[in-house]
Amino acid sequence: MKHLFTLALAMVAAVACGTAQAQISDGVVKIGVMNDMSGTYADLSGQGSVVAAQMAVEDFGAAAKGLKVEIVGADHQNKPDIGSNVVRQWIDRDQVDMIVDVPTSSVALAVNQIVKEKNKVFLVSGAAASDLTGKACSPNTIHWTYDTWALANGTGNAIVKTGGKTWFFLTADYAFGHALERDTAAVVEKNGGKVLGKVRHPFPATDFSSFLLQAQASKAQIIGLANAGADTTNAIKQAAEFGIVRGGQSLAALLIFLTDIKALGLPTAQGLVFTEAWYWDQNDANRAFAKKFAERNRGVYPSMIHAGVYSAVTHYLKAVSELKTDSDGKAVVEKMKSMPTDDSLFGKGTIRVDGRKIHPMYLFEVKKPAESKGPWDLYKLRATIPAEEAFRPIKEGGCPLVKS
Amino acid sequence: MRSKRPGEGLTIESTDDPHPLARNRVRATSPFQGEVTSPIGKTRMFEIFGIPSQALFGQLLIGLINGSFYALLSLGLAVIFGMLNIINFTHGAQYMMGAFVAYFLLQWAGINYWAALVIAPILVGFTGIIVERLFLQWLYKLDHLYGLLLTFGLALVIEGVFRNYFGSSGLPYRIPDALQGGQNLGFMFLPNYRAWVVVFSLAVCLATWFVIERTRLGAYLRAATENPTLVRAFGINVPRMITLTYGFGVALAALAGVMAAPIYNVSPQMGSHLIIVVFAVVVIGGMGSIMGAIVTGFGLGLIEGLTKVFFPEASNTVIFIIMAIVLIIRPAGLFGRRV
Numbered sequence: 001m002k003h004l005f006t007l008a009l010a011m012v013a014a015v016a017c018g019t020a021q022a023q024i025s026d027g028v029v030k031i032g033v034m035n036d037m038s039g040t041y042a043d044l045s046g047q048g049s050v051v052a053a054q055m056a057v058e059d060f061g062a063a064a065k066g067l068k069v070e071i072v073g074a075d076h077q078n079k080p081d082i083g084s085n086v087v088r089q090w091i092d093r094d095q096v097d098m099i100v101d102v103p104t105s106s107v108a109l110a111v112n113q114i115v116k117e118k119n120k121v122f123l124v125s126g127a128a129a130s131d132l133t134g135k136a137c138s139p140n141t142i143h144w145t146y147d148t149w150a151l152a153n154g155t156g157n158a159i160v161k162t163g164g165k166t167w168f169f170l171t172a173d174y175a176f177g178h179a180l181e182r183d184t185a186a187v188v189e190k191n192g193g194k195v196l197g198k199v200r201h202p203f204p205a206t207d208f209s210s211f212l213l214q215a216q217a218s219k220a221q222i223i224g225l226a227n228a229g230a231d232t233t234n235a236i237k238q239a240a241e242f243g244i245v246r247g248g249q250s251l252a253a254l255l256i257f258l259t260d261i262k263a264l265g266l267p268t269a270q271g272l273v274f275t276e277a278w279y280w281d282q283n284d285a286n287r288a289f290a291k292k293f294a295e296r297n298r299g300v301y302p303s304m305i306h307a308g309v310y311s312a313v314t315h316y317l318k319a320v321s322e323l324k325t326d327s328d329g330k331a332v333v334e335k336m337k338s339m340p341t342d343d344s345l346f347g348k349g350t351i352r353v354d355g356r357k358i359h360p361m362y363l364f365e366v367k368k369p370a371e372s373k374g375p376w377d378l379y380k381l382r383a384t385i386p387a388e389e390a391f392r393p394i395k396e397g398g399c400p401l402v403k404s
Numbered sequence: 405m406r407s408k409r410p411g412e413g414l415t416i417e418s419t420d421d422p423h424p425l426a427r428n429r430v431r432a433t434s435p436f437q438g439e440v441t442s443p444i445g446k447t448r449m450f451e452i453f454g455i456p457s458q459a460l461f462g463q464l465l466i467g468l469i470n471g472s473f474y475a476l477l478s479l480g481l482a483v484i485f486g487m488l489n490i491i492n493f494t495h496g497a498q499y500m501m502g503a504f505v506a507y508f509l510l511q512w513a514g515i516n517y518w519a520a521l522v523i524a525p526i527l528v529g530f531t532g533i534i535v536e537r538l539f540l541q542w543l544y545k546l547d548h549l550y551g552l553l554l555t556f557g558l559a560l561v562i563e564g565v566f567r568n569y570f571g572s573s574g575l576p577y578r579i580p581d582a583l584q585g586g587q588n589l590g591f592m593f594l595p596n597y598r599a600w601v602v603v604f605s606l607a608v609c610l611a612t613w614f615v616i617e618r619t620r621l622g623a624y625l626r627a628a629t630e631n632p633t634l635v636r637a638f639g640i641n642v643p644r645m646i647t648l649t650y651g652f653g654v655a656l657a658a659l660a661g662v663m664a665a666p667i668y669n670v671s672p673q674m675g676s677h678l679i680i681v682v683f684a685v686v687v688i689g690g691m692g693s694i695m696g697a698i699v700t701g702f703g704l705g706l707i708e709g710l711t712k713v714f715f716p717e718a719s720n721t722v723i724f725i726i727m728a729i730v731l732i733i734r735p736a737g738l739f740g741r742r743v
């Protein structure tokens with residue numbers, strides 16, 4: 001229904017010395033932000049990710065450092081074929097050097113393959129499937145913000161440890177949902193819990209009542225929602241309607257974003273426990289970023305995906321300006337892995353050889369309406385998962401880049 | 405409701421919480437130690453095709469609920485196609501506008517759901533009348549394709565404008581107080597609101613059918629489609645009647661939108677998700693057949709509901725499979741007249 005459109009966002013960051021640019025392919029570092037700009041995931045990634053990338057370029061001071069950076073954006077409509085076409089066009093015709101964001105794991109896995117083939121750089125902020133640093137890992141890809149393993153580890157652990165032993169999954173029927181379900185089931189079973197059943201719903205779906213009734217009939221204590229965006233918010237809304245919570249079953253939203261909580265409203269969402277990598281109200285640097293970001297993004301505050309795009313682009317520009325070249329994707333990613341990461345939003349961190357960016361994850365709880373002081377004051381911190389425990393141990397992913 | 409705080413017992417929060425959804429909130433936990441009791445309680449269980457009967461009845465009822473949305477939307481499409489020969493692709497966007505207008509009325513003017521049920525369709529229907537006067541009236545004599553392209557383009561524009569201003573993640577709209585809670589039917593927990601949706605949409609569908617097929621006004625309308633010149637000769641203002649018919653079809657879409665607002669997210673893409681299925685329903689029922697649209701709407705809701713139990717992965721495609729089969733056997737649709 002929606003038409004492919006490419007936003008040409010002229011981000012000319014001035015022309016400095018011509019000689020320094022000689023090694024940069026076609027004289028410009030071209031960054032392609034691809035995500036869902038018109039569908040379910042448009043608010044949590046979408047245009048906001050383009051804004052975040054622009055802010056990263058500005059804050060990095062690319063112009064002063066003699067780098068000419070240009071940003072383009074495109075809508076992949078959550079379809080792997082469209083995403084692949086855009087990326088091929090970008091790389092072959094438009095000389096794009098780096099692709100960033102790409103929510104919807106099925107699209108990200110397709111892009112992962114192409115970027116490797118063409119030896120460019122792929123920085124994943126939006127997609128979740130942990131396979132991107134597992135069996136599908138690539139020397140050209142870094143998985144930046146979060147992944148299904150980290151979500152399962154955070155939320156799954158917290159719930160099983162407080163007694164939620166039997167689970168039923170409501171899973172979005174594509175790569176992301178499958179990965180999230182798999183990783184969470186592993187955590188549940190490791191902690192002595194049991195998975196009673198699952199139902200896979202088409203993506204995207206609007207009516208969940210059928211699936212919820214099946215979950216209800218399973219008598220599982222926890223209904224794990226292995227989906228995202230509007231799918232999750234609709235499922236939560238309808239679960240309340242069908243008296244599922246009153247029957248003693250609890251919902252676990254395995255992946256939920258700031259914009260989703262906003263869409264649900266605090267009265268419905270309060271008490272929900274979930275895992276995220278970043279929240280705007282954690283410290284002064286985050287708050288300052290969020291304020292500036294919201295001014296440029298229809299007043300909508302940044303999600304962790306937007307923050308991840310900012311952080312990833314910043315680190316990429318650092319690597320390129322040190323290397324003074326952007327033409328060899330593998331070399332750039334190598335450089336990025338060798339330098340510790342450090343930016344105002346995610347602080348200090350590292351990138352593992354399998355392409356996993358390492359930082360702490362946080363367990364949040366949605367505030368009660370009475371506790372909230374502003375329209376975007378939605379989370380309170382429950383626990384911090386330290387960086388070394390937040391992500392899947394490198395040996396367990398099965399990534400061929402890791403030499404045992 | 406989902407918070408787990410160790411050491412706390414299982415307590416059911418008091419019901420004075422003003423928010424409807426918070427009302428039956430179970431607070432939590434070491435909460436998981438007890439057995440999960442389904443709100444349905446214990447009932448005799450027997451199995452049909454390996455599925456517990458209560459699950460099956462529940463699914464059938466839910467199918468009927470979804471079917472009522474299909475019926476209401478395809479009815480509007482059938483009316484518009486039957487009387488104007490326009491394939492109204494803007495229908496999904498107009499359904500979405502209905503939901504948004506209900507949201508605006510509540511948020512900005514404090515007008516509740518019941519009033520919105522009347523006002524929103526009138527407002528959106530009025531925009532439909534403007535569209536008809538500005539664009540559609542010039543297309544009646546041309547090929548169907550032109551109307552289709554125009555309405556399709558309009559749908560994209562409307563959706564884009566709403567997305568630009570309100571984002572894609574949706575806006576909250578609560579179920580009206582009078583329809584909070586639900587009934588325990590023995591085999592399932594039926595939310596009152598859903599029951600209302602089925603009953604009300606069935607009533608609207610039948611009333612529409614009655615007006616068009618059994619009254620003098622309906623007779624004029626049908627006559628005007630067959631031979632507008634002759635009907636004009638009898639002193640009936642055909643263009644005005646056509647305009648109002650389009651407005652009415654659009655109002656039906658908006659009405660469905662208002663009814664959908666409390667259960668689905670009010671979001672710009674809510675219409676485009678539904679419209680393709682609804683078109684399949686109209687094609688299966690037979691383009692322009694009023695009764696066909698109603699019956700297939702409910703029927704396909706049921707079939708889709710069953711698919712969600714037996715093979716959930718296919719629940720998005722099953723309607724199109726049926727459409728293909730029906731088109732092979734009866735190209736004019738189940739209730740369509742052979743042209």
